[in-house]
Amino acid sequence: MDRPSTSKARGICKYYQTLRGCYAGDKCKFLHGDPKTDKSKDAATRLTPYDQSKTCRYFASGFCKHGDKCWFRHVPPPQPKEIALQVDPIDEVCTICFEKPTLYGLLAGCSHVFCITCLKEWRDPKAKSFDVVQSGVHKKCPMCRTPSKFITPSSLFYKHSDPRKEQTISAYKDSMARLPCRYFVQSKAKKPFCPFGKDCFYQHLNDDGTPYTFVEGADASMRVNIIIPPFDVKLLISRILASPPVSRAPLFRF
Ligand SMILES: [Zn+2]
Ligand SMILES: [Zn+2]
Ligand SMILES: [Zn+2]
Ligand SMILES: [Zn+2]
């Protein structure tokens, strides 16, 4: 049986057939068996895992004439249908704008669907009244009021039970931790400052590369440092506040 031309150049291991044997063993990239002469049934078992892991490009593109006897793995290409079925199309629209998001904003606490832009706007403290920011409602899901500390951008939407959601969120958190915090960078020459303090997800590093640790978290600086324009409550916010809240922090914590 002819091996497809892609692998011929790699050839047969010159050590495998000798008494010395092949020291590379399973990691050898050359053939441990000769497809031209070896017609025995167990020829395929003499392939290295490297060989065995190679997929058949003929099969993947539709048809392989070698069928069951092919030296390469016959793995069908992913079906577009399967991918589409992962999410119920009805669940895919943003709960705020009712559009299908191009980039989702995933919340760690719940499975409501939002586009990242709507969710960022919802959570932006600059456009909220002092009351709203103090209540912390903007850090909660607009639908179920489950608090989430940050938004994870994702091109795919995952339900809460989907393990890929956890993976996407923690990968994003890791990537944030490698980025320098802009508040910290701007202020560290004079007096290090970050409105999120020890709760910040970004990197706070001293000039010598050691981590800088704040004593206080986000709560402390919210009380004193953020100036909120009054009476700028958006329609959505007022609607949320008009309905009975699940839990609400006291307006002032002085
Ligand atoms: Zn070898
Ligand atoms: Zn094949
Ligand atoms: Zn939206
Ligand atoms: Zn929710």
Ligand SMILES: [Zn+2]
């Ligand atoms: Zn920070």
